[in-house]
Amino acid sequence: MMPVCLGVPAKVIEIRRDGEMRIAVVEMGGITLEVLLTLGEEVKPGDYVIVHAGIAISKIDDAELESILKLWKEVIEGNSTV
Amino acid sequence: MNSAKQHGFDIRERIRRLYIVNPESKRIIERIAKLAQQLGSDVKIMNFCGTHEWTISHYGIRTVIPRNVDLVAGPGCPVCITPGLYVEELIRLSFEGFTILTYGDAFRLPARPTASIKSLAEAKARGGDVVVVYSFFDAIKLARSNPGRKYIFFAIGFETTMPCTAEPLVKDRVPKNLMILSAYRFTPPIMRWLLESERDVEIHGVIAPGHVSSIIGASAWSFLVERYSIPTVVAGFEPVDILLAIVFILHQLVHRKPRLINEYVRVVRDEGNTYVRKLISEVYDVVDAYWRGVGIVPESGAALKHRYSEFDAQYQLGLREPSVVDDIMPGCRCRDVILGKVKPVECPHFMKTCRPNAPYGPCMVGSEGTCRIWAENLPQILNEVAI
Ligand code: SF4
Numbered sequence: 001m002m003p004v005c006l007g008v009p010a011k012v013i014e015i016r017r018d019g020e021m022r023i024a025v026v027e028m029g030g031i032t033l034e035v036l037l038t039l040g041e042e043v044k045p046g047d048y049v050i051v052h053a054g055i056a057i058s059k060i061d062d063a064e065l066e067s068i069l070k071l072w073k074e075v076i077e078g079n080s081t082v
Numbered sequence: 083m084n085s086a087k088q089h090g091f092d093i094r095e096r097i098r099r100l101y102i103v104n105p106e107s108k109r110i111i112e113r114i115a116k117l118a119q120q121l122g123s124d125v126k127i128m129n130f131c132g133t134h135e136w137t138i139s140h141y142g143i144r145t146v147i148p149r150n151v152d153l154v155a156g157p158g159c160p161v162c163i164t165p166g167l168y169v170e171e172l173i174r175l176s177f178e179g180f181t182i183l184t185y186g187d188a189f190r191l192p193a194r195p196t197a198s199i200k201s202l203a204e205a206k207a208r209g210g211d212v213v214v215v216y217s218f219f220d221a222i223k224l225a226r227s228n229p230g231r232k233y234i235f236f237a238i239g240f241e242t243t244m245p246c247t248a249e250p251l252v253k254d255r256v257p258k259n260l261m262i263l264s265a266y267r268f269t270p271p272i273m274r275w276l277l278e279s280e281r282d283v284e285i286h287g288v289i290a291p292g293h294v295s296s297i298i299g300a301s302a303w304s305f306l307v308e309r310y311s312i313p314t315v316v317a318g319f320e321p322v323d324i325l326l327a328i329v330f331i332l333h334q335l336v337h338r339k340p341r342l343i344n345e346y347v348r349v350v351r352d353e354g355n356t357y358v359r360k361l362i363s364e365v366y367d368v369v370d371a372y373w374r375g376v377g378i379v380p381e382s383g384a385a386l387k388h389r390y391s392e393f394d395a396q397y398q399l400g401l402r403e404p405s406v407v408d409d410i411m412p413g414c415r416c417r418d419v420i421l422g423k424v425k426p427v428e429c430p431h432f433m434k435t436c437r438p439n440a441p442y443g444p445c446m447v448g449s450e451g452t453c454r455i456w457a458e459n460l461p462q463i464l465n466e467v468a469i
Contacts, residue, residue, distance in 0.1 A: 007242070007293040007319075018255060019253055019254065020254075021250060021253045035217070035219070036219055038245040038355070039358075040355065050293060050296060050349055052242045052243070053216075053218075053239065053246055054216055054217020054220065055217070055219075055243075055245055057242055057245070057293065057297060058293070058296035058297075058349045061347075061348060067347060068326075068344075071343070072326060076106075076329065
């Protein structure tokens with residue numbers, strides 16, 4: 001049973017339509033699942049999204065990581081006052 | 083404590099790998115120790131979200147940080163705070179020709195102590211019509227294939243679950259035989275309420291919810307910094323995410339420079355998911371709403387707008403709206419657990435008359451409930467107590 005509030009990373013396999021709704025077929029932990037796609041940005045097969053209670057709520061974007069890694073280093077090394 | 087022994091090695095091994103073998107984690111933990119020592123005083127950090135509490139308990143994070151840093155769980159468990167009166171109304175309707183569709187998490191959520199049938203699970207066992215679904219989209223498919231039946235979807239959750247119903251409503255994909263009981267709650271108002279109304283709860287730092295923030299945006303928490311000067315970190319759900327959140331908060335406390343940091347940049351944008359934010363405001367009105375055991379929290383509930391009233395179970399069936407009612411079981415400390423005032427082990431029912439397989443109070447039901455999480459990670463919790 002899938003907990004309601006748990007967000008899980010999933011890989012987008014295919015995108016379909018149901019009327020005007022966009023449906024993503026995603027794969028997570030070996031199972032495939034149809035979820036609603038509710039993202040403003042473009043999503044294509046191969047992208048990773050966070051799936052939560054049957055909807056894709058956010059796209060995972062590793063490009064953003066650099067900024068946090070920098071802050072991480074500064075704080076851990078103790079030479080930052082941010 | 084058989085299970086403690088059984089899993090003891092695994093847990094230690096897991097902790098060893100995550101914190102000791104991983105050199106970055108080890109350095110973060112060392113830094114946490116140093117900063118905590120520099121601070122000297124007791125520090126209370128609230129992790130809003132049940133999934134954060136799960137990571138903290140499961141990986142024994144409390145055991146690797148200094149004693150003067152206290153991690154307390156907050157109100158981030160949607161099942162725990164869903165009013166018992168909704169459950170009662172749905173139990174009744176399950177015997178009156180409606181099929182009730184619920185997430186698995188709310189299936190065993192107790193109604194009020196006075197109710198004769200205690201939960202939707204019990205209603206089903208006694209012949210009520212209740213079906214567990216994974217999502218609202220599954221509810222739609224079910225209702226489409228059985229046009230002769232009348233369905234009610236029990237819509238619980240925070241901002242992350244609101245688009246499940248909002249998107250199909252806006253796109254006109256909800257069949258006429260499917261209604262929604264909206265028990266949705268917004269998260270920033272409860273934090274504001276907590277800080278304003280419960281002055282005895284002193285919070286020095288907040289680990290803000292990761293997935294909720296992917297919808298409402300990291301910037302939705304800036305009031306914690308601007309108004310209350312509380313260092314706030316939006317964090318992901320891996321152990322190292324939590325460690326980073328702690329180190330960032332302590333660092334700010336040492337330097338007396340509270341700010342908002344988005345640690346979960348891989349998923350959360352500052353402005354959130356603007357598409358979903360717009361959807362929610364198109365479909366739902368913001369209303370004052372009751373949180374189980376807590377009270378009425380201003381502007382914290384989501385009621386379907388009038389233009390969607392044909393799908394609105396509360397409106398169509400004239401359901402009672404919960405006001406401040408007594409829906410906490412005698413002796414259950416759930417309210418204080420939710421508000422970060424006590425730990426589950428301080429409740430006289432914990433693991434005695436309230437257990438995961440037979441929950442007595444609402445915080446033992448869903449996987450985000452603090453009592454449930456502590457119960458399922460007892461070896462780590464006991465380890466903490468023993469240390
Ligand atoms: S252990 Fe059970 S009875 Fe006690 S506070 Fe938690 S949910 Fe309530």
